[in-house]
Amino acid sequence: MERSYRVETRYATAPDQVPGMTTEALRRRFLAEELFAPGQARLLYSHEDRMVIGGVAAGDAPVELPCPAELRAEHFLQRRELGVVNVGEASGTVTVDGTKHELGARECLYVGRGAREVSFLGGDFYLVSTPAHTEHPTVRVGLADAEPVRLGSQEGSNDRTIYKFIHAAGIRSCQLVLGVTVLEPGSMWNTMPCHTHERRTEAYFYFGLPAGHRVVHLMGRPDETRNIIVADRQAVISPPWSVHCGFGTAAYAFVWAMGGENQAYDDVEQVAIGEMR
Ligand SMILES: O=C(O)C(=O)C[C@H](O)C(=O)CO
Numbered sequence: 001m002e003r004s005y006r007v008e009t010r011y012a013t014a015p016d017q018v019p020g021m022t023t024e025a026l027r028r029r030f031l032a033e034e035l036f037a038p039g040q041a042r043l044l045y046s047h048e049d050r051m052v053i054g055g056v057a058a059g060d061a062p063v064e065l066p067c068p069a070e071l072r073a074e075h076f077l078q079r080r081e082l083g084v085v086n087v088g089e090a091s092g093t094v095t096v097d098g099t100k101h102e103l104g105a106r107e108c109l110y111v112g113r114g115a116r117e118v119s120f121l122g123g124d125f126y127l128v129s130t131p132a133h134t135e136h137p138t139v140r141v142g143l144a145d146a147e148p149v150r151l152g153s154q155e156g157s158n159d160r161t162i163y164k165f166i167h168a169a170g171i172r173s174c175q176l177v178l179g180v181t182v183l184e185p186g187s188m189w190n191t192m193p194c195h196t197h198e199r200r201t202e203a204y205f206y207f208g209l210p211a212g213h214r215v216v217h218l219m220g221r222p223d224e225t226r227n228i229i230v231a232d233r234q235a236v237i238s239p240p241w242s243v244h245c246g247f248g249t250a251a252y253a254f255v256w257a258m259g260g261e262n263q264a265y266d267d268v269e270q271v272a273i274g275e276m277r
Pocket residue numbers: 160162180181190191192197202244256265
């Protein structure tokens with residue numbers, strides 16, 4: 001286990017810090033730009049609900065999940081749980097304490113607190129981890145097991161399917177809630193009308209966006225929004241007071257993941273479109 005590994009730390013942001021921030025300042029605080037590098041695991045530690053997000057671009061040689069010095073832990077999952085989504089096109093393998101789990105494209109693995117050795121092979125994996133107070137079993141979950149919910153419409157440019165993987169009525173966890181939303185070709189908008197959830201932080205990781213295209217991600221208080229232009233395989237951290245929604249210049253998918261006070265997906269403050277500023 002690599003113990004000298006350091007993560008980038010992002011401190012929490014209050015909403016009154018946002019007015020006046022330059023584009024660059026917004027990006028430094030909320031956008032994770034470089035999560036994937038060949039043969040490496042890259043992690044970012046946010047103080048928003050102590051969520052860790054990361055990426056592993058594993059080739060033919062296994063890549064271990066490092067334990068950042070910042071965690072002051074014996075191993076990464078000593079006090080944490082982990083969600084893994086294969087965001088590549090090919091299937092890949094996640095090995096947890098000697099047991100291999102094969103993940104196809106867009107499939108998910110929940111890894112419970114206490115697992116000591118996690119390694120990745122032959123795929124591109126997005127990771128989200130939150131603190132955990134107890135152990136839940138490590139479980140693989142495929143798209144078909146996720147009870148897909150089709151939302152939106154073609155006329156609204158937001159025809160999309162939400163796959164809930166880790167949630168109160170699905171794969172059990174301590175606080176992590178995680179799923180994937182896939183937009184139909186021709187649909188560009190996610191999460192509109194948008195919402196906040198004062199009790200949970202959320203991170204959106206956009207993927208499957210063709211080269212040269214971007215997602216315009218809206219964040220901030222509903223009456224004081226800003227935008228962040230996001231490329232493929234980048235993530236935006238959304239503090240509990242911030243809306244999180246966006247439109248792409250082409251269809252895309254995204255992993256959404258939350259941690260915080262509760263796991264109630266519906267516990268949101270809905271924002272009417274006309275209230276947004
Ligand atoms: O497209 C959507 O709408 C979403 O995927 C919304 C996310 O699931 C979300 O923001 C959950 O709080």
